[in-house]
Amino acid sequence: MASCGSGECPRCNSCDEPRATSFDTEGRSSHIIPAMGTGKPTEGSEEQVRVVLVDDHDLLRRGIKTMLESEGDIEVVGEASDGSEAMKIVEHTLPDVVLIDVIMPNKDGIETTRELKDAFPKVEVVVLSGHDEQQFVFDAVKAGASGYLLKTAELEEVVKTVRAASEGEHQLDPGLADKMLNEFRTYQSNEVAEVFQPLTPREKEILGHMSDGLPNKTIASRLSISERTVTTHVANIYSKLHVNNRVSAVQEAMRRRILDYTP
Numbered sequence: 001m002a003s004c005g006s007g008e009c010p011r012c013n014s015c016d017e018p019r020a021t022s023f024d025t026e027g028r029s030s031h032i033i034p035a036m037g038t039g040k041p042t043e044g045s046e047e048q049v050r051v052v053l054v055d056d057h058d059l060l061r062r063g064i065k066t067m068l069e070s071e072g073d074i075e076v077v078g079e080a081s082d083g084s085e086a087m088k089i090v091e092h093t094l095p096d097v098v099l100i101d102v103i104m105p106n107k108d109g110i111e112t113t114r115e116l117k118d119a120f121p122k123v124e125v126v127v128l129s130g131h132d133e134q135q136f137v138f139d140a141v142k143a144g145a146s147g148y149l150l151k152t153a154e155l156e157e158v159v160k161t162v163r164a165a166s167e168g169e170h171q172l173d174p175g176l177a178d179k180m181l182n183e184f185r186t187y188q189s190n191e192v193a194e195v196f197q198p199l200t201p202r203e204k205e206i207l208g209h210m211s212d213g214l215p216n217k218t219i220a221s222r223l224s225i226s227e228r229t230v231t232t233h234v235a236n237i238y239s240k241l242h243v244n245n246r247v248s249a250v251q252e253a254m255r256r257r258i259l260d261y262t263p
Helices: 058-069 083-093 109-119 134-143 155-166 174-189 201-211 216-223 227-241 246-255
Strands: 020-023 029-032 049-054 074-080 097-100 124-129 147-150
Touching (some): 049 058, 049 083, 058 074, 058 155, 074 083, 074 155, 083 097, 083 109, 097 109, 097 155, 109 134, 124 134, 134 147, 134 174, 147 155, 147 174, 201 216, 201 227, 216 227, 227 246
Parallel strands (some): 124 147
Antiparallel strands (some): 020 029
16 A cells, blocks of 8 residues: 655545645645545545635644544645635545635635635535624625634534535524524514615615625626726715615615525
8 A cells, every 4th residue: 555655644644645735825835635536435434524724824724624633534635825726726626615714815715605616516615714794694605605603613613513514504603693693583573664765776786796795896897887986886875775884784775675685
């Protein structure tokens, strides 16, 4: 049996799996394990949950890897420091789950999640973020994430969510789940009877893009209008909905049934 010879292979210390190396923009290498031919465990072995970690903080990424692999049934088959690198590694390894941060250079976690689900629909994505703002959660779920956890979560919660995602289940950080449920209950229970200025078709279109988390520059490009025009429309939306930021605008639009929440 051929040996990888490094003693650091996360699968075992004597494996037949070919090893590949990827390099980030700073020239650092990361160990990745190519996808197996069948994806099935051998007879008598425990099926592994194959995970790719995506976070621009090396130290945090290494710590998460160590904690996950201490579970025995989880192996980290690749690591990336941004969304662009993540797409290449996922294509090479075809993991069960991608554990990804939200705020990263080059390509953020929301955009990467959307692209991953488009390209690899069977790969589940769990967001592990330091941000608990509802808009991040909404955007992640809409992009196709099957889980959203805060980086303050206990190891047991992270492991539970990764395993659940590998089985096609969805799970949110308990605190965030309660918070979001209360918000939706508020939307459902409020009677929208107040008189307000209706939004124009263009404003509704822009509001829809805002709810997808797109910045003004991207919205302008998609609609073939100037960024200044988008900024003017956004200001009008704020004025008509009596809000002063994007998150509040989306929340108010859902409360008034202008937007539907469809993850």
